[in-house]
Amino acid sequence: MTRVKICGVTTLDDALYCAEAGADLLGLNFYPPSPRYLAPEKARALVARLRGILGTACPLLVGVFVNESAAAIGRILDEIGLDAAQLSGDEPPETVAALNGRAFKALRPRDAAETGEAARSFAAHTPRDERIPALLVDAYHPQLYGGTGETAGEDVARAVIAVVPRVMLAGGLTPDNVAQRVQAVRPWGVDVASGVERAPGVKDFERVRAFIAAVKSADQE
Numbered sequence: 001m002t003r004v005k006i007c008g009v010t011t012l013d014d015a016l017y018c019a020e021a022g023a024d025l026l027g028l029n030f031y032p033p034s035p036r037y038l039a040p041e042k043a044r045a046l047v048a049r050l051r052g053i054l055g056t057a058c059p060l061l062v063g064v065f066v067n068e069s070a071a072a073i074g075r076i077l078d079e080i081g082l083d084a085a086q087l088s089g090d091e092p093p094e095t096v097a098a099l100n101g102r103a104f105k106a107l108r109p110r111d112a113a114e115t116g117e118a119a120r121s122f123a124a125h126t127p128r129d130e131r132i133p134a135l136l137v138d139a140y141h142p143q144l145y146g147g148t149g150e151t152a153g154e155d156v157a158r159a160v161i162a163v164v165p166r167v168m169l170a171g172g173l174t175p176d177n178v179a180q181r182v183q184a185v186r187p188w189g190v191d192v193a194s195g196v197e198r199a200p201g202v203k204d205f206e207r208v209r210a211f212i213a214a215v216k217s218a219d220q221e
Contacts, residue, residue, distance in 0.1 A: 002182050002215050003133075003189035005168060006208060007064065008036030010201040015050050017205050019059050022212045024131075024189070026059045027086065030076060031066040035200035036193065044080045051081070060131055062086050070098035077102060084132045096125040103127070106136040106170070107160065115156045119163035126164055133189055134164040139171030157185045175210035182218035190215060 006018040007027030015026055028043050029036040038046070043063075051058050060083040065073050067089035077085055077099075085103040087096060096103050105122045109115040119135060126134035137157050161167045170191035173181060178190055194200070196207040 002187065002219050003168070004212050004215055005062065005133075005189060005191040006193075006196065006203070007062075007170075007191055008034075008193040008197070008201055009203070010036060010038050012046050012049055014203040015046065016053065018203065018208055019050075019054055019057070021205075021209045022216075023059050023208075025062055027062045027064050027191070027193070028080075028082070029064045030068075031064060031088070040076055040080060047080050047082070060084065062132075064088055067091065070095050073103065074099060084127065084129075086136060088136075088138070093121050093125055096122055101125075101127045101129065104133050104135060106138050108138050109156055109159075115159040116163060119160045123164050126166070130166065132166075133168035134166040135160055136168040136170055136191060137187075138191075154181070154185050157187060161185070161187065173211075175207055175214050178211055179214040179218035179221075182215055183221060 003024040005025035005027055006023045008029050009015045009018060009026045018026055028038050031037060047061060062084050063076060063082045064086045065088065073085050085099060086106055087103055088106040091105065096105050104127055107115065107118050109118050122135060137160050157167065157169050166188040168189040168191050169181060169185055169187040173190055173192045174195035182190065192211055196203055196211050198204040
């Protein structure tokens with residue numbers, strides 16, 4: 001079963017809908033320049049209400065960070081009650097290691113050769129919790145840290161899968177192309193933000209449902 005992470009959730013209504021539609025993980029963005037940024041105090045209230053409503057049926061909640069210190073990330077994880085951190089900046093392996101299995105790295109390599117080297121450098125620090133991806137592969141962009149809508153190459157994704165299990169594929173996924181990508185790459189999971197939105201940070205419920213349905217359909221083929 002391919003896991004689905006809906007990233008850039010900013011409201012309780014969107015979080016509830018994504019959960020009810022079958023999302024396995026939800027991403028909350030703590031990178032201030034992002035149009036999907038969620039201030040920690042708002043995130044704390046959202047998480048508390050979401051867990052209060054859904055209880056044990058709540059998806060795993062992942063905080064997305066860019067170039068923060070391990071201490072700052074750990075503090076937000078604890079204060080808000082998140083399950084894991086996704087490090088989407090230029091963080092070194094030491095930052096992931098310092099979070100003691102509570103974080104996974106998002107890679108944005110330019111080619112398959114660079115991918116293998118990057119994956120190997122983080123392989124020793126991947127989370128042991130099998131509900132959390134070991135690594136995420138996103139599309140390379142020289143200035144932006146994810147959420148670009150650009151597509152990560154299949155050769156790049158396969159190069160990471162050859163190094164570690166539980167690879168989550170991101171970058172340019174939509175309800176129209178995700179089934180093909182799942183069938184071609186067979187990742188552990190897929191991650192989507194802009195591909196299921198009607199505006200940055202505002203989820204389109206029909207596209208969310210269509211995306212998850214497409215992933216489930218691909219799993220059966």
